[in-house]
Amino acid sequence: xxxxxxxxxxxxxxxxTFDLTAGxxxxxxxxxxxxxxxxxxxxxxxxxxxxxxxxxxxPHWAKKEPDKLLIxxxxxxxxxxxxxxxxxxxxxxxxxxxxxYEWQRSGKKPQPYFVRPKENVGPIAYAGIxxxxxxxxxxxxxTVAIITTNANETLQSIHHRMPVVIAHEDxxxxxxxxxxxxxxELLKPADNTFFEAIAVGSAVNKVANNGxxxxxxxxxxxxxxxxxxxxxxxxxx
Numbered sequence: 001x002x003x004x005x006x007x008x009x010x011x012x013x014x015x016x017t018f019d020l021t022a023g024x025x026x027x028x029x030x031x032x033x034x035x036x037x038x039x040x041x042x043x044x045x046x047x048x049x050x051x052x053x054x055x056x057x058x059p060h061w062a063k064k065e066p067d068k069l070l071i072x073x074x075x076x077x078x079x080x081x082x083x084x085x086x087x088x089x090x091x092x093x094x095x096x097x098x099x100x101y102e103w104q105r106s107g108k109k110p111q112p113y114f115v116r117p118k119e120n121v122g123p124i125a126y127a128g129i130x131x132x133x134x135x136x137x138x139x140x141x142x143t144v145a146i147i148t149t150n151a152n153e154t155l156q157s158i159h160h161r162m163p164v165v166i167a168h169e170d171x172x173x174x175x176x177x178x179x180x181x182x183x184x185e186l187l188k189p190a191d192n193t194f195f196e197a198i199a200v201g202s203a204v205n206k207v208a209n210n211g212x213x214x215x216x217x218x219x220x221x222x223x224x225x226x227x228x229x230x231x232x233x234x235x236x237x
Contacts, residue, residue: 002126002146002148003033003071004034004100004101004204005095005126006032006097006098006214006215007032007039007097008028008029008098009096009098010026011025014026014050017096017123017125017168018041018048018050018094018096018123018125018171019171020041020049020050026039030211031101031207033055033207034055034071035055035069036054036055037054038095039052040094040096040130041093041175042130051142053093053130053143054141055069055144055145055146057070057071057073057083057129057144057145058131059082059083059084059086059087059133060131060132071146072147072163073129073145073147074147074148075147075148075164076149076150078184084145086131087129087130088129091129091130092127092130092174092175092177093144094125094166094171095126095144095146096124097163098123098124099115099116100115100126101113101114101115102115102155102158102159103158104157111199111218112199112200112201112202112204112205113197113200114197114200114204114215115196116198117195118195118196125165125168126146126147126164127146127147127163127165127174128145128146129145130142130145131143147164147187149162152189152190152191152194154192154193154195154196154197155195158197164187164190170186174186198215201213203216
């Protein structure tokens with residue numbers, strides 16, 4: 001799954017990567033959590049736009065918000081689930097990020113990892129879907145979910161799911177609503193060599209911690225488990 005991620009790239013980097021022409025400045029966010037407004041790239045009337053949507057999907061036909069936040073949508077069933085089916089065909093988007101956090105639960109306490117591209121590729125894009133829902137009070141709330149798929153070999157020992165990454169050359173294909181369900185063919189795990197996982201300290205566990213300290217690599221003594229699998233997942237030294 002993807003329940004926490006980071007976006008620290010500059011607005012200039014986002015403009016260049018996503019071919020944007022307008023948008024507000026962004027402060028670095030090292031620990032983005034569900035239920036907040038997150039930056040999303042989608043097709044506007046004349047160009048791509050960077051907007052802030054509520055991370056917790058609500059389909060437009062819902063009479064009330066779901067009891068549990070729908071922060072992720074499974075790519076394998078995206079075109080079938082009533083909650084996501086219509087948005088998957090018509091309202092796809094990109095969620096800019098620099099990496100995400102995942103917790104390995106094999107030890108006494110979950111061990112957090114920061115998962116980021118091995119190479120310095122700049123901001124990446126997670127596949128997303130969005131919708132506009134009218135609240136009982138009449139307010140229009142635009143919401144988003146990040147699409148997940150099976151974890152690749154690099155991440156399987158940490159968690160069985162991972163967010164779908166849309167490659168730069170596939171942005172147009174994913175965002176084009178006229179393509180419809182054919183775009184769902186892009187929903188597959190990232191290449192095994194794309195990501196690296198770095199064991200980090202417990203600071204990321206608290207949503208209130210939103211600075212560089214949440215990405216500091218954990219010392220071996222801080223690791224909650226000591227298996228060879230965990231130690232081999234250290235990233236760049």
